[in-house]
Amino acid sequence: MQRQPEYSSLSIILEKYTLAVNARINSEIKDERQRDSATKLYEWGTHLELYGRCTYPEECCDELYHFSIYSSPNQEYEFSKTLKDCHVMEKWEKVYRTVKGTVEPVYNIPDGLPGFIQLQRRPKLWQCYLFLLPQTVTNMITLLSHHRPNYIDLHCLHRERRYYIVGFTLQTSNPDEE
Numbered sequence: 001m002q003r004q005p006e007y008s009s010l011s012i013i014l015e016k017y018t019l020a021v022n023a024r025i026n027s028e029i030k031d032e033r034q035r036d037s038a039t040k041l042y043e044w045g046t047h048l049e050l051y052g053r054c055t056y057p058e059e060c061c062d063e064l065y066h067f068s069i070y071s072s073p074n075q076e077y078e079f080s081k082t083l084k085d086c087h088v089m090e091k092w093e094k095v096y097r098t099v100k101g102t103v104e105p106v107y108n109i110p111d112g113l114p115g116f117i118q119l120q121r122r123p124k125l126w127q128c129y130l131f132l133l134p135q136t137v138t139n140m141i142t143l144l145s146h147h148r149p150n151y152i153d154l155h156c157l158h159r160e161r162r163y164y165i166v167g168f169t170l171q172t173s174n175p176d177e178e
Contacts, residue, residue: 005159007166011056011175012065012152017144018049045072046137052152056176067128067152067168071137078114079133083107111157112164119163130168140170147172 023044028034050067054060088095088106095106115130144150153175155167169175 003160005157008057008156008158009175010054010060010152010154010156012052012054012154013174014050014052014144014150014152014170016051019141020047021045022047043072045070046134046141047071048137048140050152050170055174063124063126065126065128065152065154067130069130069132069137069140071132071134078131083109086110111159111162112166113168115165117156117163117165128165130165143170143172151175 021044023042026040026043028039029041048067048069048071050065050069052065052067054063054065086107086109088108096103097106098104113130113132115128117126117128119125120127149172151171151174153167153169153171154165157164157166
C-alpha cells in the first residue's frame, strides 16, 4: 500500500554562505568520446553554498541544512517548459482520461525543482542540491550581500522514501512570523 504524499514547510535561518563563479574551456572538448561538432567551447556557472539551521516547525528545530545551488545557462531549457510539454505520450499519441464525462489530458508533472534533498545520518545534516537559472542565483547573491539575517522558506514533498524540494525562497523576513 502506497502512503499518501506528505508536504512540509520549514523555516531556516541562514548561518553562513560561500560563493564560487567559474569560467573555463569545456572539459568535454578533450574527451573524444564525449564531444561532437556541437560541443560548446566554453562553460561557466555559479555555485552558491548556503548553511542554515531549522527554526520551524518545533519538531525539526536545530536540524542542520546545507544547500548546494548551481546555475548554468544549460538549465534554461528545463525552466522554459510548459504544462503542454508534460503531456503524457504513449506510442506517439497523447494520453487522455475521462473524468465525470469530461476528457482531460494526462500530465506527468515533476515532483519538485531540479535537484534533490536527502538526510545524511552522521553527522545529522539535510543535504540539498538545486539547479537554478543564472538570474535566480544572481538575485540570491544580491540579496545575501545586502541584508542580515537571511532566511529560507523551504517547502518539501515526501513520497515513497524520497524527498523533493517544491519551493525554495531566500528572504530577509522570518517565515515563522508571516
